[in-house]
Amino acid sequence: MGSVPELPEVESVRRQLHPRLAGSRIRAVHLDPQARFGAVERAAGHRIEAVRRRGKYLLAPLDGGLELVMHLGMTGAFRFRGEDGWAPGEAGFSHVRATFELDAAVLDFRDVRRFGRLTVVAAGDYAGIETLSRLGPEPLSDDFDAARFHVELARTRMAVKPALLTQRLVAGVGNIYADEALWRAAVAPYARRLSRGRSDRLHRAIREVLAESIEREGTTFRDYRMVNGESGRNAAHLVAYGQAGRPCPRDGTSLRKVVLGGRGTTYCPRCQR
DNA sequence: AGATCGGCCTGGACGC
């Protein structure tokens, strides 16, 4: 059972990184020689202006017209060297794939499974990052419009859950919150071309489950950690994801796990239609 | 252009 950083987890990381990094200069960058990062060395010598987020991407504009784009992948985490038990010789100090020497701190990027990505691009130029360049609206902003969501859901031939995971209809929803939102909206993950009523319920449920998880600083099973090493508190509130075999809180039916679009999917076969 | 599918990567769970 992994724990994948999705929008609430990435936002929780962003909130801890921004105050520490904004205004700080990157003196040097050290990279795992096996890592396939994109031109991260170019960040050296540049000042970080802010740490922002789009979907599951962390975006750090640098002075000189550059931008550091970061994705945590499956197991990525940022930790400050020598803080909160993160130091050579301490338990758990391992799998460091990149290190940023800053003015007054050393920031490590830990990533056990190496799915994470770090890239430096010209500011705003995401042409080489397909998912980011075609990313849908931020779910918690006014850009996430219910009418447009319905139209786009009706246009695709995909089942609703795989469609959500493409990041094109809405940004930042992954496997956990897709299952949670579909359960809350009582929509079957394999449904297609939702009615406006169902699509509106799903639209609202996506916003709710993400906002509630941000309040709890995300969902931790094992891997996801905030920058200070702490776990998020949302795992105890999951109703669908990882709950196969448990009774549906709405009607008591045993929750079923299937594979849909290559992803584990848990839902109530009775009330999610 | 949209949809689908395999590959990437590693540790933990599981079976014998």
Add this chain to the structure above:
DNA sequence: TGCGTCCAGGCCGATC
């Protein structure tokens, strides 16, 4: 106990 196998899964690139 120890070894082998399977699974998790976001994104990317190839293919249809």
